[in-house]
Every structure is written in structure tokens, then in C-alpha cells.
Amino acid sequence: MKLLLIDAGNTRIKWAVVGSDAALGAWEAADGAPHAQLDAMAASWRAAGVTRVLVSNVAGPEVRARIAAALPDGIEVEWFASTPERAGLQNGYLNPGQLGCDRFAAAIGARALAPGEDVIVATCGTATTVDAVTKDGRFIGGMILPGLVLMATSLARNTAQLPQVQPGSAPPPVFGDNTDDAIVSGILSAQAGAIERACSEHGARACIVSGGAAPYIAPALKLPHRVVDNIVLVGLHAAAIA
Numbered sequence: 001m002k003l004l005l006i007d008a009g010n011t012r013i014k015w016a017v018v019g020s021d022a023a024l025g026a027w028e029a030a031d032g033a034p035h036a037q038l039d040a041m042a043a044s045w046r047a048a049g050v051t052r053v054l055v056s057n058v059a060g061p062e063v064r065a066r067i068a069a070a071l072p073d074g075i076e077v078e079w080f081a082s083t084p085e086r087a088g089l090q091n092g093y094l095n096p097g098q099l100g101c102d103r104f105a106a107a108i109g110a111r112a113l114a115p116g117e118d119v120i121v122a123t124c125g126t127a128t129t130v131d132a133v134t135k136d137g138r139f140i141g142g143m144i145l146p147g148l149v150l151m152a153t154s155l156a157r158n159t160a161q162l163p164q165v166q167p168g169s170a171p172p173p174v175f176g177d178n179t180d181d182a183i184v185s186g187i188l189s190a191q192a193g194a195i196e197r198a199c200s201e202h203g204a205r206a207c208i209v210s211g212g213a214a215p216y217i218a219p220a221l222k223l224p225h226r227v228v229d230n231i232v233l234v235g236l237h238a239a240a241i242a
């Protein structure tokens with residue numbers, strides 16, 4: 001049996017194909033692309049011969065319908081949802097279904113990668129989410145902030161003098177001596193500062209950083225952390241085999 005895992009975020013759709021007795025995160029194939037490239041992704045899914053799919057979608061009903069139409073015929077489909085409990089993780093949201101299902105999956109993934117630890121999981125995508133999981137397996141809640149590109153774009157769109165910036169591979173000095181560096185420092189400090197604050201408040205023994213903006217944010221962190229390529233897919237895998 002082959003399993004397809006899909007993480008549809010607000011910017012990109014990420015996916016992985018995994019065999020039935022594969023180790024956690026041991027993908028046979030994996031990729032990701034913007035929503036517009038769904039047809040090309042669907043061709044890869046058909047070629048992989050998958051029999052079951054677990055989909056996390058936070059990109060709304062239109063993307064859901066497009067994914068549903070693109071899935072191979074006859075495949076068993078589960079739309080992953082935030083529930084009060086899954087794979088040994090308790091969901092501490094007041095209304096468990098309100099929690100973004102990608103965050104619930106990421107928390108399951110974080111628990112699988114750091115079992116028995118108080119862990120912070122930061123998923124840095126369109127939005128950045130920074131969530132706390134306790135060592136005894138409870139998602140207690142978290143933070144939602146605009147992602148790196150949203151922060152940069154909001155400054156460029158709403159001011160007369162500020163340009164659209166592109167973060168580089170290394171963070172600039174904290175105190176930028178030119179406009180571009182000052183903006184990049186500001187938004188990286190907001191992202192990294194939120195993660196550091198979460199780790200400090202939670203007394204976290206482990207910090208996992210993931211998502212499309214993780215390569216830019218992780219180098220700005222002044223605490224031990226682990227960059228994981230796609231923690232949502234890892235969590236979906238853990239949920240599927242639990």
C-alpha cells in the first residue's frame with residue numbers, strides 16, 4: 001500500500017509519497033509547488049500508484065475542490081481535521097476544530113520527533129505559527145503572526161518610501177545601517193523573537209523550525225533548534241500510522 005500525504009498551505013501545496021512500512025519521514029518521493037501547478041503535481045501522484053491519501057488543507061474550499069478533482073480515481077481519501085485527540089496528542093484549543101489542521105499535524109510531528117520533551121514547533125509559511133506541545137502530549141496553544149513575506153510586503157505596500165525587500169541567506173546586523181537591512185532585521189527579529197519568547201515561556205527542551213521561510217529565519221535564532229523540511233507532512237505520516 002502506498003500513502004500520499006498532502007499539505008496545502010496558503011501559498012504552496014507540499015506532498016510526499018511513502019510506503020506502508022516506511023520509517024517516519026522516509027519519503028519515496030516528495031515535492032511542492034504553488035497552487036497553480038496542481039495539475040503537474042497530480043500527474044506525479046498518479047504515476048506513484050498511491051492507494052490512500054491524507055490531506056491537510058488550510059487554503060479554503062476552492063483549493064480543496066481542486067485537490068479532490070485532481071486525486072487519482074478509486075483512492076481512499078481522508079481530509080485531516082483538528083480533533084480533540086489524535087495519535088496520542090491532546091488538542092488544548094478551547095474549540096478544537098478551530099485550530100488550523102496544519103498546526104495540529106505539525107504538533108503531532110513535533111511530538112513524534114521529540115517524544116517526552118516540552119517542544120516548540122514553528123511553521124514559517126504564509127503565516128508563521130509558533131506552538132507549544134508538552135512532554136505529556138498536550139498541544140496547549142500558540143501564536144499566529146504574518147509570515148516573512150507578508151511582513152515585508154505590508155511595509156512596502158503601506159508606506160511611501162519603503163521598498164520590497166528580499167531576505168538573503170545570512171541575516172543582516174541587528175541594527176541595519178541602510179533601509180533594506182533595517183527592514184530585514186526588523187522582520188527577522190519579529191519572527192525569531194517570537195520563537196525565542198515561546199521557547200523561554202514554555203521552558204522548551206526542543207525547538208523545531210519548518211516551512212518555506214525556515215531557511216531565512218533559523219539563522220537568526222539564538223537558541224538550539226532543529227530545521228525540519230516539512231513538519232506538517234511528518235505529522236500527517238505519524239497520524240496515518242498511529
Ligand SMILES: Nc1ncnc2c1ncn2[C@@H]1O[C@H](COP(=O)(O)OP(=O)(O)O)[C@@H](O)[C@H]1O
Pocket residue numbers: 008009010011012013014124125126127147148149150166167210211212213216
Ligand atoms: N525566496 C524566499 N524568500 C523569503 N521567503 C520565502 C521565499 N520562498 C518562500 N518563502 C516563504 O515561504 C512561504 C511559503 O512557504 P510554505 O511553507 O509553503 O507556506 P504555506 O504552507 O503557507 O503555503 C512564503 O510565504 C514565504 O514566507
Ligand SMILES: CC(C)(COP(=O)(O)O)[C@@H](O)C(=O)NCCC(=O)O
Pocket residue numbers: 008009010011058098099100101102103125126127128129144
Ligand atoms: C494560521 C494559518 C493561516 C497558517 O497557514 P499557512 O501559513 O500554513 O498557510 C492556518 O493554520 C489557519 O488558517 N489556522 C486557523 C486558525 C487557527 O489555527 O487558530
Ligand SMILES: [K+]
Pocket residue numbers: 123124125126127128129211
Ligand atoms: K504556517
